[in-house]
Amino acid sequence: DAGVIQSPRHEVTEMGQEVTLRCKPISGHDYLFWYRQTMMRGLELLIYFNNNVPIDDSGMPEDRFSAKMPNASFSTLKIQPSEPRDSAVYFCASRWTGSGYGYTFGSGTRLTVV
Amino acid sequence: GENVEQHPSTLSVQEGDSAVIKCTYSDSASNYFPWYKQELGKRPQLIIDIRSNVGEKKDQRIAVTLNKTAKHFSLHITETQPEDSAVYFCAASRSSGNNNDMRFGAGTRLTVKP
Numbered sequence: 001d002a003g004v005i006q007s008p009r010h011e012v013t014e015m016g017q018e019v020t021l022r023c024k025p026i027s028g029h030d031y032l033f034w035y036r037q038t039m040m041r042g043l044e045l046l047i048y049f050n051n052n053v054p055i056d057d058s059g060m061p062e063d064r065f066s067a068k069m070p071n072a073s074f075s076t077l078k079i080q081p082s083e084p085r086d087s088a089v090y091f092c093a094s095r096w097t098g099s100g101y102g103y104t105f106g107s108g109t110r111l112t113v114v
Numbered sequence: 115g116e117n118v119e120q121h122p123s124t125l126s127v128q129e130g131d132s133a134v135i136k137c138t139y140s141d142s143a144s145n146y147f148p149w150y151k152q153e154l155g156k157r158p159q160l161i162i163d164i165r166s167n168v169g170e171k172k173d174q175r176i177a178v179t180l181n182k183t184a185k186h187f188s189l190h191i192t193e194t195q196p197e198d199s200a201v202y203f204c205a206a207s208r209s210s211g212n213n214n215d216m217r218f219g220a221g222t223r224l225t226v227k228p
Contacts, residue, residue, distance in 0.1 A: 035218075045218075103148075105159070107157050
């Protein structure tokens with residue numbers, strides 16, 4: 001298995017632009033999580049899905065952030081409009097209930113908003 | 115919601131010495147406690163985990179202990195090696211019903227000096 005796949009690996013964008021981050025979970029995993037990592041705030045849970053349904057989005061910082069999971073193999077995290085304070089590494093992770101509770105993280109997307 | 119605190123934030127040890135990282139959690143319903151290792155520029159990777167029905171678990175040089183009454187758990191690394199240098203995160207999760215989100219501690223930067 002290729003693991004959790006995120007794209008792009010790096011994204012540099014100008015303030016005000018729309019940014020879309022993508023994630024492909026491990027096949028068969030029924031949970032998908034989006035985390036944001038910064039030096040100041042560590043690893044923050046933004047939102048998670050179970051069987052493609054959003055369960056808890058209380059960590060989404062503002063209305064500028066939205067996430068979708070149209071099918072079991074794809075999820076997006078969108079920021080519109082982007083701001084410099086959104087600069088961070090965004091991780092996607094997935095897990096399968098039947099295999100225990102450990103997450104597998106993707107390689108992350110390093111977002112820089114200038 | 116769950117709140118996880120982790121100490122110390124930085125830890126420096128001499129090669130061959132032991133390292134101990136401690137975490138506390140707030141939600142008594144949490145039942146799963148993983149530890150992740152994150153090397154510079156890479157994804158967090160699960161190194162060991164423990165469930166609430168177990169007090170201790172060991173895997174070679176790594177061990178975790180859990181005190182449910184006190185709501186704290188610890189990571190112990192013995193005979194440390196330079197390749198153990200990384201940031202270590204503890205986490206806590208309920209992993210039951212619809213509550214499957216995982217909350218992370220702020221991380222401990224471990225440096226093993228050769």
